[in-house]
Amino acid sequence: MPRVRTKSPVHQSPTPPSSAEPVPVEASRLALSMIQALIPLGLQAVEDALQQEVLALAGPRYAHADGRPAIARWGSPAGSVFLADQQVPIQVPRVRNRATNTEVPLATYAQLQTPRAQDVGLFRRVLGGLSCRDDEAAAEAVPEAFGLTKSSVSRRFVRASAKALQTLHERRHDDAEWLVLLLDGKSFADDQVVIALGVTTTGEKRILGLVQTATENKRVCAAFLRELVARGFQTPVGLLVVLDGAKGLSAAVRDVFGETVPIQRCQWHKRENVVSYLPKAQQALWRRKLQSAYAKPTYAEAKRVLLQLGKELAKHNASAARSLEEGLEETLTLHRLDVFTKRGISFKTTNLIESVMAGVEAKTHRITRWRTSDQQQRWCAATLLEIEKQFRKVKGHQHLGLLQAALGGKLSSPLAAA
DSSP states (O other), X not given: OOOOOOOOOTTOOOOOOSOSSOOOOOOOHHHHHHHHHOTTTHHHHHHHHHHHHHHHHHOSTTOOOSXXXXXXXXXXXXXXXXXXXXXXXXXXXXEEETTXXXXXXOHHHHHTTSOTTHHHHHHHHHHTTXXXXXXXXXXXXXXXXXXXXXXXXXXHHHHHHHHHHHHHHHOOOTTSOEEEEEEEEEEETTEEEXXXXXXXXXXXXXXXXXXXXXXXXXXXXXXXXXXXXXXXXXXXXXXXXXXXXXHHHHXXXXXXXXXXXXXXXXXXXXXXXXXXXXXXXXXXXXXXXXXXXXXXXXXXXXXXXHXXXXXXXXXXXXXXXXXXXXXXXXXXXXXXXXXXXXXXXXXXXXXXXXXXHHHHHHHHTTOOOOOOHHHHXXXXXXXXXXXXXXXXXXXXXXXXXXXXXXXXXXXXXXXXXX
C-alpha cells in the first residue's frame, strides 16, 4: 500500500497561534466517529485530521521562525488506527518538544486507537449469519487491513454474547405493568430453551427471560416463572397467558399465578393438531371449517359450531374428534372474556412469540454442533436481545383497555359456565 501522507506546500503559511505553548486540536467525538465509519475513504480523512493537529502544534512545514522553535516535526513512523472494527496500518506523523526532549502525543491519534464498538460490530456480523471463519472475508475492503482470525472472532463473540446473557438474566421488569405473558420452547440439540415474552398494558413487547430444560416440565418452568416475578413481573390489572398447549407450561402457569388465571390456547396449534389425524385429502377442508368456527365473534356461537364439528369429526376419525375436544375451552378464552373481536388478532395464537422463534432459528440454523449449555444460552440470549430491538407495539394496542377490564372483572359467569 502506498504511504498515505501528504506534503504541505512550501509556500503554505497559515497564521500560527500566538502562544508558544502547544495548542492541541480538539476534534469532536462526532467527527471522529464519522471518520471511523468512512471505509476506505476514512484513511485520507484520518491523515488530514492528523496533519491538521501537527500544523497546530508545530506550525507550517519548513517555517522555522514562527515563534515556536521548541516544537518540531519528527518523522512519520508506521502506526495504526481503527476504522470501524478493523485496525488499519498508517504512517503517523510525530511531533517532539526539543526543549524537554519528549514526544508530544497527538490527541487525534490517541482517540483513533480505540475501535468503534468493536465487539458490538463484529457481534452483529456473526449474528447476521457469518461464521467465525467467514468474518475475515466479509470485512470491509480496506487495503492491507489486519486480518481477523477465527480464534479472535470467537473470543470477541463469546464476550459480547455472555454480556447479553447476563443482561437477560438480571434485568428488572418492575418498570412496567404487565398484561399478557407468552411462553414457548425452542429445541437446541437434545435440550429445550423456554422463552418468555411479555406485553405491557400499553402494548410494548419485551423478552422477559429464558430457561434451559430437557422438556417443558412443570418444575423447571414454575421455578423460571417465580424468578420472573421476583425480578418485578407484576400484573396488578390481571394476566392473560398465551400457550401452544404444552401441559407442563400450563401446569407451571397455574402453579405460580393461580388456578383461575385465564389461559388462551393457540387456535392455530389446535387446528393443526386436529387435522394431523386426517388424510391429506381432507385436511384443507377441515382447516377451513375450524378456522371459520373460531372466527365467530361470540363465545356461544363459536362453541356451538365447534361442538357440531366435533360430532361430524367423530364419524370420520374419533382421534381427531378427541383432539378437538381436549382443551377446547382454553382455545375460546378470549371469546369467554368477550374481547375476541378486538384482541383476537394478537392473542388468539402464539404468533407473537413464534415470530421471535423464527428469528432465533434464522440466526442459529448454521450451527450443527452445540458443544455446551453455555454456548446454547449465550447464542439464544444474544439473538433475542437483537430481535427485541425491532419490536413494535402489538396490533390493536389501543384496545388493551378492554382486555384489562375483562381480566379485572374476571367475567365470572362465562368462566364458571366452562
